[in-house]
Amino acid sequence: MERVRRELRGSVIALAMVAVTTVVVYGLTQSLEVRRGSVIYLLPVLLAGWHLGLIPALVAAVAGVLWSGYFFFSPYYSFYLSRPNEILNLLLFMVVAGVTSHLANSMKQQTELAKKREKEMGNLYAFSRRLAAASSAADIYRAIEEHLASLVQRKVVLFGAAADGEAKPEQAALSQRLHGAIADVQAGRTLATTVDDGAGDIWLVRRVSQKNADFGVIAIDLGSVPPDAIEEVRKRVDDVLSDAAATLERLDVARALNDAKMRSETELLREALIGSVSHELRTPLASILGAATVLSKSAVIAKDERLTSLAGVVRDEAERLNNDIQNLLDATRISREQVRPRQEWIEPQDIVNAALERRRRRLSAHHVSLDVDSNLPFIYVDPVLVEQAFGQIVDNAAKYSPPGSPITVAAKRNGRDIVLSVRDRGVGLTAQENAQIGERFFRGARHAAATSGSGLGLWIAKAFVSANGGKLEAASAGAGQGTTVSIHLPFATPANEPEVGPDE
Incomplete structure (x- = not known):
């Protein structure tokens, strides 16, 4: 129905262009007595074919031939077509309409394809930059999720290969049926499945890559799809994900994920070790610092310049060590993003x-x-x-x-x-x-x-x-x-x- 309305609208615009051309032709014939110029009606045919499509171009061709016969072929001011050259004009106009609309459609398709490829390349470049800047596995999974969502143009929830870590809000909001299907795919009991979430929406659950489990499991909301159309929609999504999985493999995302997990685990271990050692050191250090302070103020020690100097050295070095330990503890707080200002x-x-x-x-x-x-x-x-x-x-x-x-x-x-x-x-x-x-x-x-x-x-x-x-x-x-x-x-x-x- 929308297409019919579009063709009708285009035909009306084509007739309007023919009407404008007719006004121009009428002015030429009345003022300059021009009697040869039927080719001018090719102009609305070309414009209609290029911008509006085949049907409006054919309408413009027929209307153009009728008006050209009216002004330029005897008997003048009549729509009667009888001579061969008038029939030839009609055929020529229709051929021009068909060729022009075909070329226009081809150009539009090529332009749309070029724009689509440019957008895909831009998205892929942005995705690769996010992967390069990702500092943890969670960042990489988030980048993959957003990249896949932009490709399939549907709601997407990605579950990492590992089940550790806190669930994201969008993951926790999924129904129990969906979580069961996701667990089956993660465990390898099935590669892909569709499931009704209980609210009328159909979800496709499958591995991002059937070859590499490191990319995780993806749940895609297909919406309220009729049962007979599920396979067709699923096939389209599977085709997109196959291309996406191939792209992820080319970008060596699996290695990046493993490196990020290793960096994250190493960082956590290092911070835990620093925190533990720092706390263990502070207890005896506090005793050393207190004893050195008392000794430096002792009257007996004060009488001996050498002992006073030694007590001062012990206190100064204990204070320096205490500051270094405090720096390590502060660094751990900052790394864990645990700095909470109490303003x-x-x-x-x-x-x-x-x-x-x-x-x-x-x-x-x-x-x-x-x-x-x-x-x-x-x-x-x-x-x-x-x-x-x-x-x-x-x-x-x-x-x-x-x-x-x-x-x-x-x-x-x-x-x-x-x-x-x-x-x-x-x-x-x-x-x-x-x-x-x-x-x-x-x-x-x-x-x-x-x-x-x-x-x-x-x-x-x-x-x-x-x-x-x-x-x-x-x-x-x-x-x-x-x-x-x-x-x-x-x-x-x-x-x-x-x-x-x-x-x-």
């Missing part, structure tokens, strides 16, 4: 003062100056995380600048941000180091051998600041020119900012 209103000065107070002994060999604006607005952040991040920056300034050199700590308002910064006169940063600063385990080659460190400090600081909606930046004029590291924190936050009274 509250706080003054920026309190964060700066807390960070400097905790590192008073470490900064004792430097000239520390403060540059803090008065009446800074409150900021809505997690004070513990931001103080740890700022403390890491202060530690680095003390570590990488010579004793006796100045360190400037500032807290300023800059537009819509509060900027906490630390400027030193130490080793500075080269352009390459500045580009990599804040990356996990990165340490500049110039001082990696001479200065101890794990390369985690600024990475942790950057993660903590980002969790609070801020950003960390480093600037340096070059090697040996010192460094300025800044934390930018927004202060335009919820409307319930506390009001500071005059006495505060």
Whole structure:
């Protein structure tokens, strides 16, 4: 029915084009007395054949021949066709209509095919990029699921080859019948099956690849398909999935899946080991640190300069080890995405003062100056995380600048941000180091051998600041020119900012 309406609409448009041509011809015959020009009626035939199809083109051909006989063949102003050349005109117009419409259809099909191939290539390129960027098996399965959904143009739920891990919401929402069919396909009891989900929809359940079980099992919603049409729809979907499986095999997705699973398991094992060892070390370390602190303040030890120095060394090294362990624990939290800011209103000065107070002994060999604006607005952040991040920056300034050199700590308002910064006169940063600063385990080659460190400090600081909606930046004029590291924190936050009274 839709096709009939389309042909009728096209025929009306073709007749309209013939009518416009007739008006032009009438003007020519009346003003210029033109009596040879029937070929002008080929124009609407060509346009109709190219844009509207065969039927409208034939309508335009018949109408064009009738009007050309009316104007250009005697007896003039009559629709009577009797001469051979008039019949020949009709045949010629019809041939032109058929050839033009055929060429137009061929061109349209070629254009649609080219567009389809271009879209498929674009989707395949995007899919391959997602595979390259995937860091886990879950990411790869998600990419496969979305790629297959775009191919079959239906709702798709993909189950990985392994049954471990948490079920996704769309998987949990499937009916018990579907889960039973999926379990049968995963166990290899059947390669493919169709099942009614109990709500009137038919689902096709099968392996993505019949050759490789690593690609998982796919459930495709075929919708409310009549029983006699299920096989036809299933065949179309099977053809698409066969091509998709061949593509996955060419891209060597199975190896990528295995590599991702191995990386994920290795990462989990490493983080569990770090967390376990770190916690086990902190208990005896706390005792060592407490004992060293008591010894360093003992009157008996204070009388012996050598023992005082040794007690100080033990305390300093215990504090350094404690900081390293804390960095490892923080790194584990960040890797597991377990950083959950507990935000509250706080003054920026309190964060700066807390960070400097905790590192008073470490900064004792430097000239520390403060540059803090008065009446800074409150900021809505997690004070513990931001103080740890700022403390890491202060530690680095003390570590990488010579004793006796100045360190400037500032807290300023800059537009819509509060900027906490630390400027030193130490080793500075080269352009390459500045580009990599804040990356996990990165340490500049110039001082990696001479200065101890794990390369985690600024990475942790950057993660903590980002969790609070801020950003960390480093600037340096070059090697040996010192460094300025800044934390930018927004202060335009919820409307319930506390009001500071005059006495505060």
